[in-house]
Amino acid sequence: MNKPYQKPAQDEPVWWFVISAGDILVTDDKQIPHGYLSELPMPDLREYKTVFIGELRERHCYLVIADFGDTNFSAVGDFISVRELITKDDDALFAMAARAKQVADFLATHRFCGRCGARMQAVDWELAMHCHSCQHRCYPRISPCIIVAIRRNNQILLARGKRHPEGLYSVLAGFAEAGEALEQTLAREVMEEAGVNIKNPRYVGSQSWPFPNSLMVGFVADWAGGEVRIDPFELEEGGWFDINKLPRIPGEGTIAHKLIMRVKAEIDQERNSES
Template sequence: MTKPYQRPSADEPAWWFICAGGEIVLDDDHQPPHGRAEELPLPTLDEYQIIWLGEVRERSCYLVLADYGDDAFAALGEFQSLRPLIEKHDEEMFSMASRAKQITEFVSTHRFCGRCGARMQAVDWELAMQCHTCKHRCYPRISPCIIVAIRKGKKILLARGERHRPGLYSVLAGFVESGETLEQTLAREVMEESGIKVKNVQYVCSQPWPFPNSLMMGFTAEWESGDLHFDPFELEDGAWYGFDELPDIPLPGTIANRLIETVKAQIEQESET
């Protein structure tokens, strides 16, 4: 097994995921820099913490933990959010960038022990932080969430959250609470946010969502009973929409878009039979 804190050799071609302040360096093509360290305009990497992430397209991927506002990487690109990678529909690269961002969040928030307050140290053979005072060990946090596309006849339920960009409507989602199954979370979140009950819940897919450390688990479901009553603390607006009247929806490449397209395909297939 490759150790997470191995240092790249100068002549190794690699992908460089340079992260700081929740952003990542992307070049003019909205890709992480790629190439050999000896050929790229990189600063002296001995001054940075580097973590091996895995491989993409038979090339190693390295996370470089930079400081917020660090201009030493300006020749490689600009610090940006991960959303341009979603827009490129490059699922493999977005997944690795998500991993880089989530590990950056983990390292930056676990410098001191949450049990005794002592400084933590990186474990050299796995991705973890260890307190040598009280022996408390922490691993990267993953926050499980459900996200569900609900249909009623030939319409789909879409709602607008207060944190969505202007005009955007999406499917319902929520975090799993301690002691819950995914099915219980789905039923609770749907009832709390929209006031309805659902049936015929079907799992579709999952997607890491690094804002900052979620794992989205996607489902489809059908309306069973109840009238729409949206939680004003969670949602600003929502309704049942036909697919010929959809508002602005999440971009392709997002799990929300895939769930919407899955429901659309279900309805189209039923119309053909």
């Protein structure tokens, strides 16, 4: 069993996911540092918390937590937003980067016990923080969130959120509440945000979304009735768009883009079968 605080062997080429204030270190050619520690211009990592976080392409992956504004890694490259890795055609790499960011956030926010206030200590055999005062133990938080593309004939329902860039439209999304099944979350969120009913939900896939700790669970569903009434507290505008006349949508690599393309593929397939 791999322990979270084990150290890599000197002759072991590994992936180095260095996180500083939520940003990630990349080399000058925008790659995650990889290789033997002795061959990389890294600072002395004995001064940093290092955590084993898994494997990527049969190589071990390590999280290194750096301070905000740390310049000791400047010889390796620069820190960028983890979001910038989404554009790369490498889902596995983004997933590991997401894990690194979430683990770093977890360790930074669980130094003290939320139950009694005592200092917490890292568990050496699993990724957890433990309070020896009241025996409270915490694990990295994961917040499940549904994201759904809704189809009506040859149209798709898209909306622009309050935090979206001007002109960018996406599918609907929302967090699961305590005690809810995901099917219930789907129905509730769609009704709250758009005022419509849905039917025939189909699971498509999921994506870790470390902003800060979401797990996006993606569906496609069919419109079942109701007129669109956009929630003004969460959305700027929205409505039905012809699948071949889409506005600006989220880029490739995001699950939102994947869901929109799934709806387009369904419509194209039906059109082809009718011709």
